[in-house]
Amino acid sequence: MNWLIAHRVASIAAANLHHRLGLPEDGFVDVFEALRRSGLMVAGDEMPSLFGAYMPPGRGRHGGILLNSTMSEATIRHTGAHELGHAQMGHERCLADGPDLFSGLPRNKWPDEEKQAEAFAAWFLMPIRAVKTILTRLGLDIPREAADVYQLSLHLGTSFRGAVRHLQHLHMATPDVAAGWRSVQPARLRARVSGQTGQPPARVWDLTSLTDGSDLHVEQGDRLIVRTPRLSDRPTFTGPAAVMMLANPHAVELDEGAEFDIAGNIDLPSPLTVTSPAGQTLWSGTLMPTPEDRRGLLAAAHKPLLVGPRNGARR
Numbered sequence: 001m002n003w004l005i006a007h008r009v010a011s012i013a014a015a016n017l018h019h020r021l022g023l024p025e026d027g028f029v030d031v032f033e034a035l036r037r038s039g040l041m042v043a044g045d046e047m048p049s050l051f052g053a054y055m056p057p058g059r060g061r062h063g064g065i066l067l068n069s070t071m072s073e074a075t076i077r078h079t080g081a082h083e084l085g086h087a088q089m090g091h092e093r094c095l096a097d098g099p100d101l102f103s104g105l106p107r108n109k110w111p112d113e114e115k116q117a118e119a120f121a122a123w124f125l126m127p128i129r130a131v132k133t134i135l136t137r138l139g140l141d142i143p144r145e146a147a148d149v150y151q152l153s154l155h156l157g158t159s160f161r162g163a164v165r166h167l168q169h170l171h172m173a174t175p176d177v178a179a180g181w182r183s184v185q186p187a188r189l190r191a192r193v194s195g196q197t198g199q200p201p202a203r204v205w206d207l208t209s210l211t212d213g214s215d216l217h218v219e220q221g222d223r224l225i226v227r228t229p230r231l232s233d234r235p236t237f238t239g240p241a242a243v244m245m246l247a248n249p250h251a252v253e254l255d256e257g258a259e260f261d262i263a264g265n266i267d268l269p270s271p272l273t274v275t276s277p278a279g280q281t282l283w284s285g286t287l288m289p290t291p292e293d294r295r296g297l298l299a300a301a302h303k304p305l306l307v308g309p310r311n312g313a314r315r
């Protein structure tokens with residue numbers, strides 16, 4: 001099976017699973033919610049040589065997914081979607097996904113099941129409607145440069161490289177254009193957007209008035225640049241305790257915006273509102289929390305998390 005066929009099969013399977021699990025296709029796809037609704041047993045643990053694994057259902061046992069809890073949230077989301085792909089497409093073998101497959105083997109040599117699951121992960125995390133909705137929020141029809149793709153990837157909750165690759169499948173980038181974007185280091189993009197060349201923040205959101213009203217799936221360590229003209233040089237804000245406003249913004253002038261650092265966990269969906277000194281709301285967004293099961297996977301690496309019919313849902 002070539003990649004073109006794998007993508008055709010996977011795009012249909014991903015749309016079917018969105019539909020079956022009742023997940024919206026017009027924005028960020030919550031993989032952890034998908035895992036919870038899938039009815040599969042899901043466990044997170046330290047697995048030094050594995051990203052994840054899929055165990056098909058058998059006589060007297062549920063199907064299950066194992067995820068390496070020491071990976072970054074974006075990697076766990078991707079691996080979770082990949083394993084859901086094995087399940088949705090009815091793969092019948094026990095499949096372990098390690099770094100060998102993803103870095104040691106040329107992509108055209110991958111087994112058919114792995115091509116399908118990897119294509120599924122892209123379509124599951126980046127449905128066309130989600131990509132178009134977010135591009136509109138960025139003021140774009142299609143991405144023009146690598147920095148646009150970086151912002152798109154933040155809103156989608158995917159890696160930069162994963163987004164570049166998928167934009168080719170969506171016919172929003174030619175192979176040459178995509179190769180150009182891939183050659184740009186995300187650290188350079190972060191430095192450019194944040195105006196901080198020394199040690200740029202881990203992730204940098206560039207938020208204009210078009211993002212007013214958005215849900216933002218932020219992480220500890222993120223920088224938010226909120227561009228609001230006519231702000232005055234004494235902006236005020238309301239937001240959760242984990243949010244700190246920078247006294248001296250790096251990327252915007254004081255009267256053109258405000259910058260925030262996410263310094264801790266967000267516990268509940270929390271509005272972040274930027275107001276003028278007169279109390280007028282100029283920009284508002286909702287900072288989305290890291291739910292318990294996601295945090296369990298990420299933070300308590302030694303403690304397996306179980307979701308599924310055997311032990312009931314945790315949330």
Ligand SMILES: [Zn+2]
Nearest residue numbers: 095097114117
């Ligand atoms: Zn796999």
